[in-house]
Amino acid sequence: MATSTVDRSERGRGPGGSAQSSDAEVAAPQAARRPHLRGWRRGVGLFGLTLGAIAFLFPFYYMIVGALQRDPNPTLAGAFPSPGNLTLDNLRAINSRVDLVQTLINSGIFTGGVILLTLVLGLLAGYALAQLQFRGRAIVFGGMLLTLVLPFQLLMIPLYLMIVRGYKLADTFLGMILPFGVNATAVFIFRQFFRSIPGELFESARIDGASEFQILMRLAIPISRPAIITAVIVTFIGPWNEFLWPFLITKDASMQPLAVALANYVSTVAASAANPFGAILAGATVLAVPVVVVFLVFQRYFMSSDIGSSLKG
Amino acid sequence: MAAASATAAGDQVPRRPLLQRLFGRHPVGQVFAAPYVLFWFALFAYPLGLALYMSVHEYFFAAPGADVQRPFVGLANYTEVLSDPSVRRAALNVLIFLVINVPLTVVFGLVLATILNTALPLRAFFRAAYYVPYVTASVAMVGVWLWLFSGGGLVNSLLGPLAPDPTWLVNSLWAMPIIALFATWKQLGFYVLLYLAALQNIPDTLYEAAKVDGAGVFKRFTNVTVPGVRSATALVVILATITGANFFTEPYLLTGGGGPNGASVSPVLLMYQEGIQQGNAGYAAAIGVVLAIVVMVLSLINRQLLEEE
Numbered sequence: 001m002a003t004s005t006v007d008r009s010e011r012g013r014g015p016g017g018s019a020q021s022s023d024a025e026v027a028a029p030q031a032a033r034r035p036h037l038r039g040w041r042r043g044v045g046l047f048g049l050t051l052g053a054i055a056f057l058f059p060f061y062y063m064i065v066g067a068l069q070r071d072p073n074p075t076l077a078g079a080f081p082s083p084g085n086l087t088l089d090n091l092r093a094i095n096s097r098v099d100l101v102q103t104l105i106n107s108g109i110f111t112g113g114v115i116l117l118t119l120v121l122g123l124l125a126g127y128a129l130a131q132l133q134f135r136g137r138a139i140v141f142g143g144m145l146l147t148l149v150l151p152f153q154l155l156m157i158p159l160y161l162m163i164v165r166g167y168k169l170a171d172t173f174l175g176m177i178l179p180f181g182v183n184a185t186a187v188f189i190f191r192q193f194f195r196s197i198p199g200e201l202f203e204s205a206r207i208d209g210a211s212e213f214q215i216l217m218r219l220a221i222p223i224s225r226p227a228i229i230t231a232v233i234v235t236f237i238g239p240w241n242e243f244l245w246p247f248l249i250t251k252d253a254s255m256q257p258l259a260v261a262l263a264n265y266v267s268t269v270a271a272s273a274a275n276p277f278g279a280i281l282a283g284a285t286v287l288a289v290p291v292v293v294v295f296l297v298f299q300r301y302f303m304s305s306d307i308g309s310s311l312k313g
Numbered sequence: 314m315a316a317a318s319a320t321a322a323g324d325q326v327p328r329r330p331l332l333q334r335l336f337g338r339h340p341v342g343q344v345f346a347a348p349y350v351l352f353w354f355a356l357f358a359y360p361l362g363l364a365l366y367m368s369v370h371e372y373f374f375a376a377p378g379a380d381v382q383r384p385f386v387g388l389a390n391y392t393e394v395l396s397d398p399s400v401r402r403a404a405l406n407v408l409i410f411l412v413i414n415v416p417l418t419v420v421f422g423l424v425l426a427t428i429l430n431t432a433l434p435l436r437a438f439f440r441a442a443y444y445v446p447y448v449t450a451s452v453a454m455v456g457v458w459l460w461l462f463s464g465g466g467l468v469n470s471l472l473g474p475l476a477p478d479p480t481w482l483v484n485s486l487w488a489m490p491i492i493a494l495f496a497t498w499k500q501l502g503f504y505v506l507l508y509l510a511a512l513q514n515i516p517d518t519l520y521e522a523a524k525v526d527g528a529g530v531f532k533r534f535t536n537v538t539v540p541g542v543r544s545a546t547a548l549v550v551i552l553a554t555i556t557g558a559n560f561f562t563e564p565y566l567l568t569g570g571g572g573p574n575g576a577s578v579s580p581v582l583l584m585y586q587e588g589i590q591q592g593n594a595g596y597a598a599a600i601g602v603v604l605a606i607v608v609m610v611l612s613l614i615n616r617q618l619l620e621e622e
Binding site: 057060120127143165179244267285288 | 450612
């Protein structure tokens with residue numbers, strides 16, 4: 001469902017990806033035995049890493065510079081702008097064509113809805129798969145694996161037919177959110193978490209006479225706090241960055257998330273602006289900043305869970 | 314439980330109560346899994362079946378209320394897909410993407426991961442820096458690349474007379490390679506971490522044994538590290554195929570809808586153009602099914618290769 005890049009946050013969990021990625025958490029304590037580089041090798045190593053960091057970060061820096069430049073300067077000198085050439089006009093320019101506040105709110109509702117939906121479905125299914133013996137458990141798990149093998153984009157045409165033509169959910173948040181409920185990422189995070197909890201804990205609650213519903217509400221959900229945080233953060237990025245699906249089903253500009261509205265600006269109106277790239281980059285910065293901030297603040301959740309939490313059996 | 318085993322005393326194995334035999338030891342698990350299963354059927358299995366159904370019918374999106382015939386056409390959509398020049402171009406583009414993406418990802422991903430795996434200062438900073446493009450919206454990053462590679466952009470101003478004419482994104486030779494470079498750059502951080510995790514799984518004893526045998530740094534890299542991360546490398550190939558097939562944001566925005574003249578079209582962009590813009594949904598569904606089969610077959614081959622190891 002996600003555009004070609006955002007959904008890659010689930011890729012480490014593909015069935016093929018499990019073998020070599022399952023030990024990221026286990027690997028952390030081994031950090032102490034990392035090989036040491038000495039002498040010229042150390043210098044070459046640091047040089048290589050720095051070169052890599054420049055290649056990865058320069059476009060971000062250049063995006064912000066471009067967003068703040070009054071007169072776009074495409075020469076190398078333009079990458080180090082003079083203070084006199086800085087302005088917030090580009091932000092005003094994009095805001096006059098794309099209602100930034102409204103589209104940010106739309107992105108927020110869409111993202112929040114997807115998080116809530118995947119959290120509820122994922123917690124219930126993940127807990128059941130990890131801790132409860134019930135008929136059909138293997139089938140549910142197998143069905144979930146199937147969603148990882150088939151790229152979601154292949155369902156694009158029938159989903160469009162169902163949501164837009166069938167249920168008449170075009171230009172609604174419900175239509176944007178519902179297809180993301182199938183995403184198995186949260187189910188895996190919770191299944192993984194509950195497998196690490198000894199079953200005796202739940203069994204003893206049963207012996208004490210707690211009903212299954214009470215066990216869920218008073219025991220399973222409270223102790224799964226770390227998994228809930230991980231699921232929220234990892235799920236946040238997908239819908240926030242998502243372009244293809246909301247693009248397909250929203251024609252009404254007042255319903256579009258920022259990524260869709262900005263893309264429409266890029267493909268249609270940008271040519272008529274005085275400094276089109278400045279306006280595009282100002283919008284791009286507004287779109288990029290929330291995710292980058294969330295990532296930087298919570299990066300330990302990405303590093304271990306995103307790559308590491310895959311199917312351990 | 315006790316009552317049940319008492320009545321079944323004659324049996325070799327005490328029989329569990331009927332309810333447990335029918336629903337398992339914790340039947341409530343079915344209740345808890347039900348919401349996900351419901352979504353799975355409604356928004357995964359059903360559309361999957363619908364895609365198959367549409368692909369064997371002449372299925373047009375008509376104006377609402379209009380009564381249209383949607384005759385069964387057998388495999389006609391499929392034969393049309395396989396002989397369609399734009400589908401072939403899209404397949405070629407996936408191939409171009411693989412040829413550019415896989416070597417770059419494997420070389421840079423593995424080299425950066427190997428350096429990151431040593432005890433160097435600022436490791437956490439570098440890891441985060443590499444991962445930032447991967448978590449950022451394609452739409453935002455495409456904006457920067459549009460500027461970098463525009464006619465009067467930074468890349469051309471650095472190249473001067475060497476700049477291609479027509480410029481990168483409207484040049485049928487360069488449009489697809491630029492998309493491939495963009496996606497490779499954006500996802501490399503993910504593969505660096507994937508390789509980093511794979512490196513942790515290579516036992517130290519292998520390196521020590523190689524050292525004892527007199528292997529230098531590069532010998533150890535080619536003889537221990539490279540074979541040790543084979544499964545991660547196999548994953549690069551399969552994920553690159555899926556990425557190449559699923560490009561949408563990039564050809565739609567970066568090259569203005571798969572241009573010039575379809576030179577950077579992707580299978581999913583074709584599905585959008587054929588199915589949703591032109592209304593030829595049956596045909597678009599057939600493209601999707603062919604794509605799904607190719608991806609599944611590749612996944613299976615990949616699994617087989619890994620299990621033979």
